[in-house]
Amino acid sequence: MAQDILIIEEVDVRRADDPDDTRVLTVTKVGLPEIKRKEAEHTPGGGVGSVKFLLPMADSIEPKFSVKGLDLDVLRKYGFSAGQHDKWTFAASLRNKRTNKLVSVRSTIQGIVSTWSPGEHTPGELLDCDHTLAEVTYYDLVINGEEIFAWSFYGRYWRSGGIDLFAEYRNALGA
Template sequence: MSGTVYIMEAVNLFVGDADPTKSKHLTIAELKLPDLAGIYADHHAGGALVATEFEVGVEKLEPTFKLNGFDPDLLAEFGLGSRVRNKFTGYGVIRDQRTGRAIESKAIIEARLGQIAPDAFQRGELQGHEYSMNSVVHYELWFDGQEKVYWDFFSNEWRVGGVDQNSDINRILRIPSLG
């Protein structure tokens, strides 16, 4: 709907499945979804006056989150302790500023917990830890029950707004859909 403003009001993150004991709602301070950025290659044709650039792919996805306090269970998920990727599911409450309606946003990310960066401890201040999700191989972004972005490394599927961006490539290369 145009003519409105959507504002994120609250988030939660589950590390693992949607098991209620995996909820980080009490400690989550930040959730940063990955940037969607193209990779561009410069091209200056021999007979052209002006150079241009062509999109040749998409940058790797690098989501992060920050938790307040210390989370000993999450340390066991760190990349050196586990070679298995985990599913991270983030939920957000987005408020339609025109109607007041609360809308669910959801991000599903399959990745490894690749970095844990603790804040410096300082007496009288809350110490937190910033976490990086690395080796991302699956990403979904949903808004109000509708898929907005879907990408899977293994099936080479890339959908934006429900439209398959890789169908021609996958058909020509005989890459089967895993979904």
């Protein structure tokens, strides 16, 4: 069967510990982070070429979002909030064009707002402000209540499709 067409209709970004901290009226872009596996390139001395072997690790994760106007909450709590990493909820509603039903998307991301980039301001227009999170230590993606993947630096797991890709490594280390 052909894949369904899912169209994004709404997005939001909020602090996960404060459900009233919605940016639904100011957010203009949400960039879920790229998930890329680490690679180790090997060129054998007697080989005919190189191979990039994939490792059971992820490269650093850097989600982004943009808002119209100044987000004073982000600026007041820039970087660390109460001495801890901020935990964010990125949310979206998608429309399944075949069934006409809404599909919910939720991502929880724990990291630090590392970049605040205000655009140029023109009188009569709202200022664009871009935000990037770094030092991400947790990231999950849940679509319509189903965990698609979850990655935790400190938990030392990476689940994809319900399978923990790092379980055998923890077991081998006796952890």
